[in-house]
Amino acid sequence: MFDSAHTWFRRGAEALASTRPRSHVDLVESANRAAEELAAQSPEAELRQCVAGCTACCHFTVGVTAVEALRLAAAVSDHPDAANLRARIGKRATDDRITKHSAQDRRPCAMLQSDGRCAVYADRPLACRGWTSTDRVGCELEHRGLGGTPRPDGAAYHAVLGIAHELESLGAALLVPHLLAPDGGELRGHFELHDALHRLMQGDGDPLALRGARRPLAARRSTEASPA
Numbered sequence: 001m002f003d004s005a006h007t008w009f010r011r012g013a014e015a016l017a018s019t020r021p022r023s024h025v026d027l028v029e030s031a032n033r034a035a036e037e038l039a040a041q042s043p044e045a046e047l048r049q050c051v052a053g054c055t056a057c058c059h060f061t062v063g064v065t066a067v068e069a070l071r072l073a074a075a076v077s078d079h080p081d082a083a084n085l086r087a088r089i090g091k092r093a094t095d096d097r098i099t100k101h102s103a104q105d106r107r108p109c110a111m112l113q114s115d116g117r118c119a120v121y122a123d124r125p126l127a128c129r130g131w132t133s134t135d136r137v138g139c140e141l142e143h144r145g146l147g148g149t150p151r152p153d154g155a156a157y158h159a160v161l162g163i164a165h166e167l168e169s170l171g172a173a174l175l176v177p178h179l180l181a182p183d184g185g186e187l188r189g190h191f192e193l194h195d196a197l198h199r200l201m202q203g204d205g206d207p208l209a210l211r212g213a214r215r216p217l218a219a220r221r222s223t224e225a226s227p228a
């Protein structure tokens with residue numbers, strides 16, 4: 001058993017709070033680095049079974065902070081297959097608005113490629129970094145509706161929750177310091193991945209395009225959960 005969830009959550013939050021980012025890109029890179037470093041320190045690090053091409057966890061709702069969404073939108077624009085990716089993201093965001101997407105839907109993420117890899121892996125959200133598995137069979141069985149129970153690396157998961165919690169407020173303050181009350185407040189919290197990216201791409205990367213974006217429904221992959 002790992003130290004308490006709260007301890008790892010606090011470690012994550014403190015790791016990011018101690019950085020002095022000059023831009024939102026700096027901040028997201030610091031957050032991603034902290035996530036990797038703390039995950040490597042997890043007592044369950046050697047038990048993790050995640051491998052390239054294993055995609056069960058890419059079929060859930062993903063929540064992103066405003067700064068992560070901005071960083072990801074830039075990564076999508078720089079991708080060699082950007083036009084196709086943008087079209088897939090736009091279709092998914094539009095479909096979700098029409099069908100009132102449920103957190104229980106098991107649809108693939110628009111960034112998931114046909115070879116089972118993530119098109120933006122280096123820039124993937126914290127929600128994706130934090131969801132690692134110590135039981136690949138359990139993930140696969142659950143994904144197929146056959147009753148499996150995923151067992152994430154708890155220390156890594158809670159550390160990333162702490163980082164995401166800190167990123168939310170630091171990021172909003174960096175993006176729109178002059179608007180923090182009240183408009184900037186709308187940039188706090190987490191947004192549904194596809195809707196956030198679609199809005200940013202339509203709004204030429206203006207972070208205020210995120211105002212009113214869908215919030216992720218309660219879902220296992222959301223980083224909005226509080227430490228146990």
Ligand code: SF4
Nearest residue numbers: 058109111112118128
């Ligand atoms: S962003 Fe990448 S890692 Fe995250 S759910 Fe989508 S395909 Fe999977």
